[in-house]
Amino acid sequence: MLKKILYADSGADNAQDMLKRLIELPALKDSELSILRVVSSTTKEEEEESTQQAEAKIKELITKLGIRANKVTSIVREGEPKTTVLKVAEETNADLIIMGSRGLGKLQSILSNSVSQYVFQLTDRPMLLVKDDIYVKRIKRVMVALDKSPAAQYALDLALFLLQGYQDAELFLTRVNPDLKADISFSKQEMEENPILAPAVAKAKRMGINYRCLVTGGKPAQQIRNLAEDNNIDLLILGSPERRPSIAKSLPDLDRLLGSSLSDYIRVKAECPVLLARNEEI
Template structure:
């Protein structure tokens, strides 16, 4: 599930740190990494200098992170960053896109021409977004948002594949039921027996990974973010289905651009990196 990773490098330290942490996992030992830098269209002489500078920056990053050069490809592309990331992800058939994000909210993302917002809106691929203002840590506590949807089940599958062979992490299976009182205190046994969590628990047990269950009420997006902060979560994973029909792939979906979905809220507000898992259509 992480066979081909596209890292869109903007020079952000947080995103670079997240890439390094991800590449240290046993599950990514054989992953191929493409490091992409996008340059603006220029005159021939300026373009040559910009190309050389971008290639130099990529080489510095590879050295800094200690990436095995046998598993990394350099890409310097001319064009607009947001459309170029989408194009390269398609060309290499990326299973995961890693990007930095300013964490801009709603209309602000549109008005500021946010690259990560645009890519999130239009890609069918899983994305790992790392905001500029968060502290990136090694993966010890990974929260997975669970509901009855196929997208949530796929998010857990991605998490288990990512953590395979890695013994230092604990998964927090989190179920926020809007029909429950947010102040309701459930016992560990009640949470373990939750019918929505039961299949997820069985999957995690088969992998032999440590886990906890969290079941509570409230507004899902807001509650997930507050729990992530309270539990000092290092990575938050949730299913983010691509709901747009093929005919509308090139048209902005204003409702989602304005941040009305759970995925939009969490990617903006979460206090940690967010992996938005998307299963491509066959």
């Protein structure tokens, strides 16, 4: 499912640490990894110097990751970072983009020319965002937020794929029903029989993946963020469908830019890496 991974390296330690944790998963042992560094320059001499420095940084990162250089494709490009990441993702046919993020919200992302937010707006590929101010841990607790949408089901499939063959992990299957009160409580059996979670429970059982169910009410964005924090989640996977018609895909989605969407709220507020699951076929 994630055969080709593109890591856009800005030098952020947290994002590099998350990449290392991710590629340690058994499910990704055969995945192809491309590491991109984007440079900018005004003269030919500056471009050559910047390229050499970028290549050296990629070599340092490969050493840090503990993988052989022949298992990685190094890419150095001159240009605007946000458009270059999108272009290289298309060229490499990446199944996942990994980037660092400052976790800016609302108009801050627009005014600061955020690279990660721009890529999130325009890509139709899953994207793993790692904020600069979070602590990256070994991936042992993975949460996936579920509802009836195809995007949520794709997020579940990604979570199950990542955890296959990995016995140390626990999958938190989470349902927040906005029609229920936030302080409502359910028994373990009631949660496992929840109509949204029951099919996911069956899939996890078939694959031999350890799981736990969480069901509550309230505002989904805030509750998902709170549940992730309360359960010390290491990776949160969230469906993030493309809502714009194809004719408008080159234009920013103002709802997301202004922070009114669930995925944008969690991207900014969650205290763990967030994988926004998006599939162009959905």
